[in-house]
Amino acid sequence: MLDSSFEGYVKVSQSFGQHMFTLRATLSSTKVKTAIKSVLGGPIPKRGFCDTYAGKTVAWMSPDELLITVTGPDSGSIYADLQKALVGQHALLLDVSDSRAVFTLTGTKAPEVLAKLAPMDFHPAKFKVGSFTRTRFAQVAGAVFRVGEDKIILICFRSVQQYMFSLLCDAARQDAQVF
Amino acid sequence: MSTRLANNGRLIDRSKPISFLFNSKKMNGYEGDSLAASLLANDQILVGRSFKYHRPRGIVASGAEEPNALINLGEGGYFEPNARATTTETFDGMVAVSQNHFPSLEFDVGAINSKLAQFLPAGFYYKMFIHPRSFWKHIYEPFIRKSAGLGKAPKDRDLDKYEHYYHHCEVLVVGGGIAGIQAAKSAAASGVRVMLVEQTAHWGGRAVVDGVVIDNIAAEEWIKSALSELSAMDNVVIRNRTQGSGIYDHGYALGYERISDHTPGDSRPRHRLWRIRCKQIIVATGAIERPLSFAGNDIPGVMLAAAVRDYVVNYGVSPGDRTVVVTNNDDAYRTAIVLKDAGLDIPIIIDARPKGGGILMDQAIAAGIRVETGRGIAKVKGGKRVTGVSICSQAGEGAVLEEISCDVVAMSGGWSPVVHLWSHCGGKLFWDASQAMFCPDPKNPPLGVDGESMVRVVGVANGHLSSAAVLIDANEQGSVAAVAAGGKTKKLKVAHCNDYVELAILPVWLMPQGANYGLRSKSWLDFQNDVKVIDVQLAAQEGFESVEHTKRYTTLGMATDQGKLSNINGLAILSKSLNMDIPDVGTTTFRPPYTPISMASLAGEARAEFFQPIRKTPMHDWHESNGADWEPVAGWRRVYAYVQPGETTKQSVNREVLNTRKNLGFLDASTLGKIIVKGPDAGKFLDMMYTNMMSNLKVGRCRYGLMCSENGFLSDDGVVARIDDGTWLCHTTSGGADRIHAHMEEWLQTEWWNWKVWTINLTEQLAQIAVVGPNSRKVLEKLGGMDVSSEALPFMAWADGNIGGISCRAYRISFSGELSYEIALPANQGLQFWEMLIDAGTEFGAMPYGTECLHVMRAEKGFIMIGDETDGTVIPQDLGLSWAVSKKKDDFLGKRAQQRSFMDNDNRWQLVGLETLDGSVLEDGAYAISSGKNANGQKNTQGRITSTYYSPTLKKGIAMGLVHNGPSRVGEVISFTKIGTSPVEAKIVSPIFFDPEGKKQNVG
Structure with missing residues (x-):
């Protein structure tokens, strides 16, 4: 599918083609940590954060769940590598790429647009670059990554992607600036 | 004029x-x-x-x-x-x-009602409309409805936009007068995030109009510079036209911003609801002036004294040429002086206090204004506007001493702090007798999560009537609040104010104090709802001692202003009538919002296209353009039937059923829940979750399973597939996907936390398509890629493979009684696969079918549907599903409950098939009538219909129902209710109406 976008006082765009894997495992386990590091190239992020290692983003979902996002052609092999590295561990790794929709908000006021829909605190001191939080947007569940000062990536379930896109565009329309 | x-x-x-x-x-x-x-x-x-x-x-x-x-x-x-x-x-x-x-x-x-006032006393409605009983519905209620409400109800859809905004800060300051501004400055200096809101378009509150001088500069200049200081700070948000409307538990507050009420149609949102989370709230909401209760105080032209000077100073508007000022305190003298300065005539200031006021009175006298002390107004003259006043002695009963013509009466009965927000979340009040006002009681504040005060009231709202005291209070409490919210201690120097010394107020609850009945019956307390002094006195006389009861009996304070002017005067009259002290009577409860706010602002964006998110399957748009008649299912839209041109929906359903039974049908089953369960203890876990055994299911095979609640009631059902040694896939109902996943996680996280089991809800990841009918195998073979023969894929087996070039998982399962497959594949390829099936299926007579066809087909086969045959009170045994409840397992959720005497018992309503004698379709939910009547005189019942359809296959009505001891009564004829007509007779039969041997689904 082609990316679609909307230019309001913040730019809203939907992108396709990311690969996402959900991993359920005991993140405090040394063996699990080693397996993750060997494939993704870095440690498991702290609670409330995501870390990126060469195009592979790992986000902390809960004490026993990670969301791994991979772009590019080698995503299939990373999935297989992870599976191999986790053999013998009590872990569940699944491809959830098709279950999610991905949106990017770009602009200095990206947090302001999201604050109309999500009850969380987007203040830069509370939601720093590198932060990752599960929250809700109006009436649907979602999660946000702060990739940069002016760039936030948001994910939600695919079944509500049209609602989500329209909602974001409506909140970002030029005449609805708050500050 | x-x-x-x-x-x-x-x-x-x-x-x-x-x-x-x-x-x-x-x-x-x-x-x-x-x-x-x-x-x-x-x-x-x-x-x-x-x-x-x-x-x-x-x-x-x-x-x-x-x-x-x-x-x-x-x-x-x-x-x-x-x-x-x-x-x-x-x-x-x-x-x-x-x-x-x-x-x-x-x-x-x-x-004319006004002329009938003596026949419309307090409690009139209660007294009048109670007898005779039969008059209520057709005479009284329509009459009351017609007279209810002031404005007209809107007829058109609201064209404006509204939105919410979630704001987080440490300190919220409500009120943009000098108190709020000083408190915000003080709190902001500590470094915490501060939000300051003001309900009007203008900052400064009363200080500017009242000529306050701060640090030797006019209040207006001081406010301007303070605001520019605040705006320059990164940690401060200031917002005018934003009312702090309500305070709730745990530092939650509502702000109501009126963005474009004054610029309609400029495409900005009309209102924005600020949903504020903070640690400390400072209430700097000032005070409201009280009216005085004298005869004719409701005649147009009688105004609050401070309002009169507001119109002159703020808008250059004079409410009238000749203004009589009547007061019991010094503040109203300011109005007289302002009006005199503006060149208007003040024939007299009537001061109820025997000795009058202080410096302000001296100034008024010096300006040449006549002041009479110890006097009151006996009566205001005029109809649609004031023409004059009769003056009397305040101590007397209203004997007229003098008449003075005027067109405005400016009254002041003192001030009531706006304690509403303090009270919203439980703050208590005390009666300050010296100032005759209820003030916030700092010893009984609204408490936050930590058990400490989360709200502080400052300035006039805290009972400080002099500007100097206001600033000191605001500065001190702003700093205390900021520290309580995590800020650093930093004390600012307070500006200095020179205030006039004012003499004490004389509480005046009735003017003159001995006013006779005639005068009291013309002395208004609540102007909007027409509650007079005599109404409250009558309520007291009739035994309404509680202020809350008096409020409801008289409607005092129940108008859209919620008694902002009337409450204190009303309860003072009540306390006097009851011979009690004012604090012993107390106030009515202050509830948010402070003033009415728009319903649309509460809805925010959630209207029209955003009213509710609609979940869409990967094939949603295809359905939309192919005649879908939608039905809502668990947040999704599912196709009820695909309506072809010239068809009624009912005809479409019949066509889909017949075609699927004869040829080939496709169903979008993507909404079905799909939960992966994996781990060394997954088998043990599923044996607990399901009533039947899942641990012994062979890899590659499927089994239908039931899940019960702890109380034994059937909760969900679906087909479980064993994927590999440690992995199972559990199908749930569409509505059950999230609920059952949460149910599994709850047991794993709270009870069996040491079991090694992981779950992931894969519902959204997979598209699922049911390929159903005698030609189903043919179409899959035509697309090619995997062996779907009965040898390779027997009934209740699954296999991974590739069909038409798309990798997928094929399940040989049937919910229709036909040869049937369910194909699961990645959602992004769902539409492509669906379209391939539609194309390839043409030669086999393929048609898509919807949920109603699915329902009819499963009912023809006697398959139950969660939500139809179950309602939270039905156990599997009621539905003939004992075969799916394990007798061997030591335990499963619901096992113990199902052993209770009234469950482990055939003496229950149980599932049967029902056929009407005349072939008609029974009503859904209809009751089976039994003999005799119950304690309420209603006919006894012995069962009810749970599913009922016209079966196009059998060409007659078929139904399933729960009937008392049903399965043992096959062949018996019983009667079912039918709304508006006589009962319908139906015969109890087996619930399996079609192909009882199951030949069609097991075709080789």
């Missing part, structure tokens, strides 16, 4: 004249006017009619406390009733219409 003055008017821009319509009459104003100011400037003294007696009503106040000046505003999709003229900014082209009168504002036939 009221008019625009040549001088004054700090808030208006005389270079920007505007015009508007009031009751279709063109009027002029200036930008910056409130509608109330504009109306007064056009000599529009009469602005509405009261609720009960349709008395003429004029503007009383200048702010949120206004009870009278309520108007229908705007037209069509921009129409809104009950807009308060004092808080509505006038704009060019505004259309305003007065309320509650017929045929016109000037001549209102409803005013």
